Amino acid sequence: MFIRKVQNAVHEQNKAKGGYLPVLSSVARLIEKTADLKEVAARGGEEVGRVKEELLELFVTSTCIANQYSINLYEWAQAYNKLPGTEAPDPAQAVQSSTWREGLVSLAGHIARTVNAYEGVDVPPEPRQLSPLGQHISDLHVHLLRAAGGQTLVSSLMNALPEQPLSTRAPVSAPAARQRFDPTLAPVLSRFNPIQTRTLCPFAPRAKVWGAPDWQVGASVEQNARWFAPYLERFTQLQRWETLDGFIVEVADPDLYPDLETLAANFHRFLVQLNQMDPTGTRIFERQVKSTEWQFEFNGVRLFIIVFSPLYGEHSSRDSYGAQGTFILLQPEESFREFNIPREETQPVKREQIRARFREQGRRYDSAIMQQSFEALRYLKPLRPDEPEVEWWLK
Numbered sequence: 249m250f251i252r253k254v255q256n257a258v259h260e261q262n263k264a265k266g267g268y269l270p271v272l273s274s275v276a277r278l279i280e281k282t283a284d285l286k287e288v289a290a291r292g293g294e295e296v297g298r299v300k301e302e303l304l305e306l307f308v309t310s311t312c313i314a315n316q317y318s319i320n321l322y323e324w325a326q327a328y329n330k331l332p333g334t335e336a337p338d339p340a341q342a343v344q345s346s347t348w349r350e351g352l353v354s355l356a357g358h359i360a361r362t363v364n365a366y367e368g369v370d371v372p373p374e375p376r377q378l379s380p381l382g383q384h385i386s387d388l389h390v391h392l393l394r395a396a397g398g399q400t401l402v403s404s405l406m407n408a409l410p411e412q413p414l415s416t417r418a419p420v421s422a423p424a425a426r427q428r429f430d431p432t433l434a435p436v437l438s439r440f441n442p443i444q445t446r447t448l449c450p451f452a453p454r455a456k457v458w459g460a461p462d463w464q465v466g467a468s469v470e471q472n473a474r475w476f477a478p479y480l481e482r483f484t485q486l487q488r489w490e491t492l493d494g495f496i497v498e499v500a501d502p503d504l505y506p507d508l509e510t511l512a513a514n515f516h517r518f519l520v521q522l523n524q525m526d527p528t529g530t531r532i533f534e535r536q537v538k539s540t541e542w543q544f545e546f547n548g549v550r551l552f553i554i555v556f557s558p559l560y561g562e563h564s565s566r567d568s569y570g571a572q573g574t575f576i577l578l579q580p581e582e583s584f585r586e587f588n589i590p591r592e593e594t595q596p597v598k599r600e601q602i603r604a605r606f607r608e609q610g611r612r613y614d615s616a617i618m619q620q621s622f623e624a625l626r627y628l629k630p631l632r633p634d635e636p637e638v639e640w641w642l643k
Contacts, residue, residue, distance in 0.1 A: 446570075476522070484580070516642075551578045
């Protein structure tokens with residue numbers, strides 16, 4: 249469907265230009281362009297070209313907002329399928345309808361209200377009552393496309409994307425890019441890509457992952473954890489409404505993982521410091537770690553953790569698949585339900601089928617550890633199946 253191509257094109261343009269605007273700035277731009285379109289419509293039929301330009305800008309700006317939350321608008325394909333296949337009335341005439349303009353303002357308002365909640369600016373008392381942002385953005389797209397010509401606008405939209413409106417923006421300077429770090433464009437994601445695309449896990453290629461800022465080599469493990477915590481807080485905040493599948497941290501300093509023993513100690517330090525930064529005040533390490541109830545959590549979100557490292561080598565399921573760094577993947581529990589990934593205690597047969605895929609390709613899967621009821625033992629595995637369990641929390 250065309251919307252998938254539009255999302256990819258918009259994402260690549262923003263990546264080339266140095267990143268997206270901060271999401272609240274994108275919302276402000278959306279409201280601004282909504283007002284601009286109303287003003288242009290009020291001037292009458294001689295503004296056909298300007299009307300199409302404003303419709304396109306609203307479409308692209310709202311797509312930017314969807315991309316910044318890793319929302320796959322293709323999942324809302326039913327809304328786009330309702331578009332007419334024939335040419336709509338003259339766009340300049342269509343947008344003069346008071347009903348159409350009121351609908352535009354209402355839809356833009358829904359998007360702004362939802363983003364404010366996502367960003368913690370104005371969270372409703374009952375967060376789950378908030379409609380998904382993807383629904384509001386797809387509804388806005390259909391509203392815009394109906395005015396501009398239905399599906400007949402799609403080809404002109406695709407042709408215009410390389411020209412309007414993002415290419416008119418100057419590239420973002422490196423300092424500015426750092427100030428408005430975007431986890432959907434984090435450099436760590438490209439470095440993690442060999443793992444995500446080459447692992448034999450059937451769910452990984454479709455996973456929606458965010459990246460942490462680059463590891464500060466020379467800073468302590470604790471300093472890096474404190475630096476990453478606000479980004480992890482935003483990631484977990486969004487789990488109230490959007491299911492994101494993973495938050496990626498790269499430990500880019502080889503001195504922190506020359507061997508598994510050192511890696512285990514630094515992994516422990518990292519998680520302890522993250523826990524100290526937990527906004528809920530939960531102190532997870534004051535509990536018994538090697539227990540059936542213990543699981544790492546942050547900001548009220550339970551997280552499964554996987555460590556990938558070149559220490560494991562090509563015959564391990566935890567290999568880094570050619571990537572140079574050691575990576576820590578924090579996966580929300582909700583992601584398992586979204587992908588219908590079976591948990592060990594509920595569907596052991598399906599879990600064993602996944603492990604068999606790894607074994608068939610010569611990558612050992614440590615079934616004995618994974619079948620244990622102690623979650624913590626699964627985070628950081630021994631280098632070989634016949635080696636002792638890694639009790640990293642004691643390091």
